[in-house]
């Protein structure tokens with residue numbers, strides 16, 4: 424009888440510890456940014472997102488073809504690492520791109536000739 428309570432307590436403690444240990448680590452929900460493309464502007468729903476998985480959706484609300492390219496910038500502002508590009512969207516089309524982003528700044532541009540120069544560029548900060 425005197426041994427029963429400590430044994431029960433130990434079993435209970437092990438069960439709790441076990442439950443805690445096998446509990447799966449919850450994956451962080453992906454960040455999302457929505458872009459509205461027009462002549463000649465990229466309108467971002469937010470300019471700052473968390474590092475990790477990022478879902479980029481873009482709607483071409485303009486009358487010309489548009490796309491979007493994302494590239495991380497180095498401390499000196501130069502493109503570094505992989506370049507991600509969404510397919511070219513016809514007017515009215517919606518596109519989606521999923522990528523993994525690291526802390527820093529990403530430059531977004533439309534790659535259609537002359538569009539970035541005319542204003543289709545934006546910066547996304549990753550925390």
Ligand SMILES: [Cu+2]
Pocket residue numbers: 488489490533534535538543
């Ligand atoms: Cu464009």
